[in-house]
Amino acid sequence: MPADTNGNGDIFGGWVMAQVDLAGSVIPARYVNGRMATVAVNEFIFKQPVRVGDILSFYGSVTRIGRTSITVQVEVFAERFRAQGRFVKVTEASLTYVAIDDQGRPRPIEKRD
Template identity: 75%
Template sequence: MSHLSRDASTLLRPPNTAPVIAPPEELPVDHVLVLKVIPLPGDANANGDIFGGWVMAQMDLAGSVLPARYAQGRMATVAVNEFIFKQPVRVGDILSFFAKMERIGRTSMTVNVGVYAERFANQGTYIKVTEARMTYVAIDDHGRPRPVPNTQI
């Protein structure tokens, strides 16, 4: 068997060791479910792992849901303050995106987003695969920052 046909995690771990499998996690009760999606083969590389950029795009969509409610109008992503890939995402995983408002400023809003994968073979069990902290700003029709009308979390 060629080394090119093996999983990258097999190539990177020491010989005669088992792959690291993340323990199941509880879904967050202090966050809101804002998006569910199943990645398809077109979203994956040759090994079946989902491209990080695809996950980031979904995170931006999920992260914008709560700020959109507070902004009550146009808003834009201004920063990805932190983004951590904890586990690979695979074709067929059911991804659940949970968000929580962290801070509401005069014109900006910061939100935490966690992504949990329900693996196809282990439905009902969740693994945290990605987390991020992102900042959005309320904007007017000219793209300039405007006050957020609702500043209470």
């Protein structure tokens, strides 16, 4: 929306980062079975600007599962408002989430079959 734009009329990078964090947390939530927290943004690359009217699609995949943490790669594609049917990668990121207990301390992730 226009309220989320910078002086150039592009969407704020911070808004995109927040959406990437939300999208990236969906996959680890299936493994963690409880509370988790984002502990690291390992890499974040803005490849193209996101413009008002773009439709964004977020794709995530697990790249590593540790004892208490899960690392996820997220790719973001924009379908341009003025060029529907054309998709361009606008952002890619790597984030690490850690399973936490009720006191906020790391806890082991249960192994899945």
